Every structure is written in C-alpha cells, then in structure tokens.
Amino acid sequence: MPKTSARLLALLSLLQTRRDWPGAALAERLEVSPRTVRRDVDRLRELGYPIAAVKGPEGGYRLDPGARLPPLLFDDDQAVALAVALRTAAATGAGIGEAAARALTTVRQVMPARLRHRVDALRVTAVERTSGRPGPQADPRVLMALSAAVQASEVLRFDHSAAYAPPADDAAAGTRRVEPHHLVTWGGRWYLVGWDLDRADWRTFRVDRITPRTPTGPRFTPREVPGEDVAAFVAARFQGFDTQPCRGEVILHLPAAEVSRYLAEGVVEEAGPDRCRLVLSSWSWAGLAAAVGRFDADFEVVGPQEFRDAVAHLARRYADAAGEGAAPQGDHTGGSPG
Known part of the structure; x- marks a missing residue:
C-alpha cells in the first residue's frame, strides 16, 4: 500500500480527472479498501478540498469548486497569469502543449467560480x-x-x-x-x-x-x-517579417489596396484616399531603403532614424550615379563656380 501522502495525491489526481467517481472504483484504482478511501477523503476535506458525497446505488465522490485553492492560494492576477502561460505553452516549441492543456483543466476544476469565469473568457x-x-x-x-x-x-x-x-x-x-x-x-x-x-x-x-x-x-x-x-x-x-532585424515605416502615396496586391511580407494600412502606412523589414537598412523604391511612388519616412539615414544615403548615391549630385571624385577645376 502506498504511503498516506502519496495515496492522497493519487486520490486527488483521480478526483480531478472526471466529475464523479464511485467509491469502489477509487478503491480499485488505489488498491485499497473502500474504508481507506473514506478516511483519505476526510483527510483531503480537512485540508480544505471541497469533496462532496454522491448519492446512488454505489455511492461516490465529487471534487467541487470551492471558495479557495488549497493549498495553492492564487489571487486573481496570478490565476490569470497561470491561464495565459498554460494556454500559450504550445508556442514555446518545447512540445508541452498537450500537457499544458491537461494542467489547465486540472487547475480550473478546483478554481472558485469567480476565477473560472475569468479564465474561460481568456x-x-x-x-x-x-x-x-x-x-x-x-x-x-x-x-x-x-x-x-x-x-x-x-x-x-x-x-x-x-x-x-x-x-x-x-x-x-x-x-x-x-x-x-x-x-x-x-x-x-x-x-x-x-x-x-x-x-x-x-x-x-x-x-x-x-x-x-x-x-x-x-x-x-x-x-x-x-x-x-x-x-x-x-x-x-508575418512570414519572415519579425525575423529580420531592420524594420521601418513610411507613408506611401498609393492606395493600400494597390500596394497589398504586391506585398509579400509586411503590413499595409490605409492612411487616406491615395495614401497608405507601410511597414517593411529587411536584413539591412540599405536593403529596406531600396525595397520602398520598388513601388515607384512618393513617400515620407516615419522612422526610425537608421531607416531615414539609409534613404538619404541611397538618394545621394543614385543622384551621383545619374550625374545630378556632386561632381565625380577627381573632377575639380580649382576655379570658382560660374
């Protein structure tokens, strides 16, 4: 026969897995007598667990939600934090999604109604x-x-x-x-x-x-x-969007509907009849500045400053390449402009 403490934990775990348990079924699962089950139920009640007796031909037990969570005493914010953590556990990539769902079910069953309603709403x-x-x-x-x-x-x-x-x-x-x-x-x-x-x-x-x-x-x-x-x-x-380190935002002088047809990655939102707010990402600031140019439309840089600097640098380079910027290096006459 398991020690009393281990048996109590096993009994509590069984009571949390289904609504009603016949006393004989509990005794069989725990490999003890029905009398021992009754004593263990009384011990759990003394610890504050609200275990109700179920009437019927065989009799049985039910773990009801109570006014507190013995011996776990959570306030509202802690209960919500626990629910958030368990509901989003699948996103950790650790392969614990199923176990987290079962853990949330177990905790929820002994929560008072006030907290259960908040957790269910999340x-x-x-x-x-x-x-x-x-x-x-x-x-x-x-x-x-x-x-x-x-x-x-x-x-x-x-x-x-x-x-x-x-x-x-x-x-x-x-x-x-x-x-x-x-x-x-x-x-x-x-x-x-x-x-x-x-x-x-x-x-x-x-x-x-x-x-x-x-x-x-x-x-x-x-x-x-x-x-x-x-x-x-x-x-x-968002495919690939959040993995790239450089992200910038512009106001593009094109309708959002037109831009979205050609946008593989990024976020576009309307900012007026013929304007949209466009957020793009890239592996470099220069690459991000060049990506905006492919839309062949006027735009204003919203930020950040690194993006603004990259646009200015690219503009100077393109102007030089077209012969519209400063004189090419080495082409100095030494005289005053005239």
Missing part, C-alpha cells in the same frame, strides 16, 4: 515560430479587456499608436472601431486579429499599442477569418 491562439526577439510586454488589464470583448462578440473602440511615432504626435495615432476575433501570440508579442469596420478589411493590431475606450459597442455576428484558420492567417501575414 481566448488566445498561440502560433509557434522558431526564432525571434522578445517583444514589448502587453498590459494584462488590456489583455483581459480585449479577451472579454472577443468572448462577448462586442465591437471595440480603441486608440492604436503608430510604430515609430513620437509620443506627442497625435496625427500618428488613430481611433479604431473593430470587431475583435482572436488574441494571438507571435514572436513574443501579442496581437489582436479583427475586422476593421472603417476600412472593411481584416487587420492585426499590436496589443502593447492599444488603449481601449469604454464602453464597448454593440454585439456582432463573428466572421470567418480568411482560410478559416487564424494561426495560418497570422503566420502568412
């Missing part, structure tokens, strides 16, 4: 990737607000800051009206996938740049994400 999709840098931290309160809107299918209003805008640049920020559909983790960052009502198109928004507004809007009927697979949709949208 719907996220974890997209695995093999490389990338940790991103800015998302505010847990914003995550919960977004997940609640996703769960309730309520239109969100929020401010979304631009990628490289100065804090005081109000023109670079915008208020969005979005039907939220999924919270997604990608490359150490959180994204909201939703249908932008003003742009009539699917968009992804960095959660660390979102400031929700209250109250939320009316309820909506959820749409199907393109391809009906949010993980595949996000992976296609």
Whole structure:
C-alpha cells in the first residue's frame, strides 16, 4: 500500500480527472479498501478540498469548486497569469502543449467560480515560430479587456499608436472601431486579429499599442477569418517579417489596396484616399531603403532614424550615379563656380 501522502495525491489526481467517481472504483484504482478511501477523503476535506458525497446505488465522490485553492492560494492576477502561460505553452516549441492543456483543466476544476469565469473568457491562439526577439510586454488589464470583448462578440473602440511615432504626435495615432476575433501570440508579442469596420478589411493590431475606450459597442455576428484558420492567417501575414532585424515605416502615396496586391511580407494600412502606412523589414537598412523604391511612388519616412539615414544615403548615391549630385571624385577645376 502506498504511503498516506502519496495515496492522497493519487486520490486527488483521480478526483480531478472526471466529475464523479464511485467509491469502489477509487478503491480499485488505489488498491485499497473502500474504508481507506473514506478516511483519505476526510483527510483531503480537512485540508480544505471541497469533496462532496454522491448519492446512488454505489455511492461516490465529487471534487467541487470551492471558495479557495488549497493549498495553492492564487489571487486573481496570478490565476490569470497561470491561464495565459498554460494556454500559450504550445508556442514555446518545447512540445508541452498537450500537457499544458491537461494542467489547465486540472487547475480550473478546483478554481472558485469567480476565477473560472475569468479564465474561460481568456481566448488566445498561440502560433509557434522558431526564432525571434522578445517583444514589448502587453498590459494584462488590456489583455483581459480585449479577451472579454472577443468572448462577448462586442465591437471595440480603441486608440492604436503608430510604430515609430513620437509620443506627442497625435496625427500618428488613430481611433479604431473593430470587431475583435482572436488574441494571438507571435514572436513574443501579442496581437489582436479583427475586422476593421472603417476600412472593411481584416487587420492585426499590436496589443502593447492599444488603449481601449469604454464602453464597448454593440454585439456582432463573428466572421470567418480568411482560410478559416487564424494561426495560418497570422503566420502568412508575418512570414519572415519579425525575423529580420531592420524594420521601418513610411507613408506611401498609393492606395493600400494597390500596394497589398504586391506585398509579400509586411503590413499595409490605409492612411487616406491615395495614401497608405507601410511597414517593411529587411536584413539591412540599405536593403529596406531600396525595397520602398520598388513601388515607384512618393513617400515620407516615419522612422526610425537608421531607416531615414539609409534613404538619404541611397538618394545621394543614385543622384551621383545619374550625374545630378556632386561632381565625380577627381573632377575639380580649382576655379570658382560660374
């Protein structure tokens, strides 16, 4: 017979795997007598586990959710953090997704109703990737607000800051009206996938740049994400984008619909009738500057400064090559211009 402590843990584990357990079945699984099972159930009750007796021909036991989590005492934020960690464990690449899902089920069963409701409202999709840098931290309160809107299918209003805008640049920020559909983790960052009502198109928004507004809007009927697979949709949208070290943003004097047809990697959003905000990445700043030129349209660099410097350097080089810049090296007359 196992020692009492080991037997109690085994009993608790069994009680968490199904709703009702007949006493005889527990005794058989633990290889003890029904009387020992009754004593062990009493010991667990003394420790604070709410185990109810189930009436019936055979009798049995049920582990009910209680007012606390003995001996694990979580506050609300810790419970939410645990749920986030377990729900996104598949994205670590460690092959623990199934075990994490079972662990979340086990913990949830002994949570009080108040915490279970919060955990159930947290719907996220974890997209695995093999490389990338940790991103800015998302505010847990914003995550919960977004997940609640996703769960309730309520239109969100929020401010979304631009990628490289100065804090005081109000023109670079915008208020969005979005039907939220999924919270997604990608490359150490959180994204909201939703249908932008003003742009009539699917968009992804960095959660660390979102400031929700209250109250939320009316309820909506959820749409199907393109391809009906949010993980595949996000992976296609960002394929190779976050792995490249140099990223820049421009305002391109072309409609977003026209640019998106030729954009393999990057993010494009409307910025006016004939303008769009374009974010691209590359392995070098010079390569990024050259990539913008392929659209054959005027543009303004939003940032960062390294990107701005690369554009200026490339402009001088092209002007020199066309004979429109400074005189070629060695072509000095020594006289004054005239």
